[in-house]
Amino acid sequence: MDYLAVENASKTFGGGVRALDGVSFSVERDEFFTLLGPSGCGKTTLLRSIAGFADLTEGTITLDGARLDRTPPHRRDIGMVFQDYAVFPHLTVAENVAFGLKARKTPAAESAARVAEALATVRLGALAARLPAALSGGQQQRIGLARAMVIRPKLLLMDEPLSNLDAKLRIELRDEIRDIQKSVGTAAIYVTHDQEEALAISDRICVMNAGRIEQIGTPQEIYADPRTIFVASFVGTMNVTPWDAAGPGFPPGFAPDRAHVWAIRPEHLRIGEGRPGAVAIRGEVDKYTYLGREAHVAVRTPDGRFVIQVADPAPGLRMQPGTPVSVGFDPANALFFDEAGRRVATTRTS
Amino acid sequence: MRVGFWPLVGLLAWLILAVLLIVPLGSVLLSSLHDQAGHLTFANYERFLDTPRFRTAFVNTLIAGFGGLAGSLVLGAAMAFCMARLEIRGSRFVSLLAILALVSPPFIGAYSWIVLFGSGGVVRQTLMQWGVFIPPIFGMWGVLIVFSFKFYPYVYLLTSGALSNINRSLEEAAESLGLTPFQRVMRISFPLVLPALSAGGLLALIHSIADFGTPRLIGRGFNVLATEAYTLYSAEIGGSLSMATTISIVLIVLSMIFVVGQRYMSRRNVYHGNLINKPAKRKLTGFANVAAHTVVYAIALIGAMPAIVAVIFSLRRTRGPVFQPGFSLDSYQRIIFSLSDAIQNSLLFSAATVLLTVVIGTLIGCLVARRMTASNALLDATLMVPYVMPGIVVGIAFVAAFNAPPVALTGTAAIIILSVFIRRLPYSVRSSASALRQVSPSMEEAAISLGYSPVRAFMKVTVPLILPGIVAGGMLSFVTAINELSSSLVLYVGSTITMPVRIYIAIHDGDYGTAAALSSVLLALSGAAIAVAFRLMGRDERALL
């Protein structure tokens, strides 16, 4: 029996906006599960339906064997972390964290101990008596996290909790969230539109698009084995090129019959001919972008424009636009998709 | 079936509007459509159009409205520009004077003008001794002057707010694109403050149309619809109200036309200020500096003059109604000993009104701010109607609706309280809705996810957060309630007399010392309430509008 099961969830807003369209998935007892997708794809709607703040038009949600849609939101025992922190400004840090324990009538001594422990976990012990207004965004979100975790919820929901923080803090706090979730062992659903964050934090990722699920899988599966052209282009960078049988020099019969477009990641392309058996396309440099740890070379070819990732570029390396180059790659790394955007397997793998 | 809490509040709101707005308005409309014999007819409206007296009053109302509007726009815009963009010494004192103009008790304003500029007015007499002749303030021009100085704060407060919120970069961008200062003002600044200017102008216009005391005392033959309605009402008491109600309908329609017109005019220009790059205040020197200060202080002092004169006159020695040389507390003694019923009534009625307004206004405000359904949007729109109804009209409507069983309320305290309540409800709904919009809905959701039922989450989280705003709003409602004259003038009986009505009677009887002392008490109470409100929510004069 799945711990959390969402079955055939659909939601139509007044005005005919179909925010969710037959979504089904399940989450395991201690799993870190991420909903990933562009803004407007229905992630928040799905999360709020699980929390009980929105009703599904169709479908069922069960948590630990009990139908959730028959439980009012305040009895669901689901912790929630909000994008805008939603820290109570009229309560101190400690009172914020103790807020949920009060509703549960936890004895004072136990409550104090659990609050102290939760604050220590999020490294806010020293600020317990402060009012939140004076704290930074990162600290406020830590309060939000401690407040949600201290009630030992059956499920933890987080809706883009880091999107209002700056880049460095985002990385720091996402690792903390991941560590805390693993040490407590609560099932968590995390919403983000940031694919890198999703890859870094998740046990499994559910990629959504326009109210539907595109693919569910581990970060490795999502990145390396995308099932649709949407997943392939949304997660990481991808060179997508219309398939033309007369085009680049794939071995004869390599491409599947139904191929409509083909795609390859920049890190799988090289400047130069490469090893024997590799495909090579001739073209000329269009643009060279130096990024420190890597560089991106855009190359224009008769078959389309490709971005090539150069790892650890030499600081002296310059590539003038117009320089003739050839782009090499191993055909095994190419992905093919049919007209509907679904992956089609190649006949040969090497 | 279990009915939720908020639908219940919605139902209650509609019930209140039905009883206190729709039924009275319906009664007024029905009464205006019936003749003395009780037949359905348009005769009253025909009579309104045919009678020169009513036609004149109609034209005079438009003159008073647009004259008051023009004067308020000129004075308010000039003051707003100086205060928002120039360094003015003592600017806090100046805005205090503007508040004083705004809250000076009704009637006493007009009376103070008479004291200074009437036929035997102090200033006029002095000027005559110096050989300067000015005509007495009475008549149309007098009314327009008083309106301009009484209602300019509406324009000033809204426009100065908008002026100091224009992003400076916009004006700098215009300058860098080569616009002359004049072009810059006309093409950038003016369109940006137009919504505020027209909103302030609308308030001045509506108040000028509704004002009853000023034309009554200063008009001297310059009769407007509000005074005609009251005269007809007093004359027709006991009989049919048909002509008074006909005029009431005309007044309501006129006000609504202006409200809708202003909305239409500023429909496309809603700009949100950018608080990052506020315009700097310029420091003038020499003649320009003196001129700016003169303009600001002249407007502010003349506007606040009625309140100041009232306080001074309340301290003058009197014998009976006649002023003697020297100062004393006679007038205060007299009001405490013989008029304490009016003071008690005023305090009691205002407290009851505020309580009702705050509780019900907050509930409806939450409904409007948080649960946006078609019904609640309609509720919000319907609340515009009591917002623009002249007090005289509300009074007449309540008499028309509640004079006979099943609901016979005339002569009770309840009818006075309810009439002020319904007029103040829109302010309260708006202020609590805007307080609520500052609180992220996720706060309440956080509490619910932590195990609090929706009602408990609201009480535990939202209420503490909006409480200062609500109490402040209540204090400001108190100011309006205790100063309310025109509806209570129609609705009062001997035992339910209030301070403003008492002032009106005292002025009528020539007992100016009493009027001045009562006015000063009103001013002190209003000042205290405003001080509490500003302490709770920070100083924000615009909350008074």
Ligand SMILES: Nc1ncnc2c1ncn2[C@@H]1O[C@H](COP(=O)(O)OP(=O)(O)O)[C@@H](O)[C@H]1O
């Ligand atoms: N209350 C609402 N009424 C109507 N449409 C809504 C409402 N809330 C969300 N939507 C629409 O539903 C879709 C999904 O929204 P949301 O779940 O917030 O997306 P995400 O969180 O993935 O950005 C969007 O197209 C949005 O415009």
Ligand SMILES: [Mg+2]
């Ligand atoms: Mg969202």
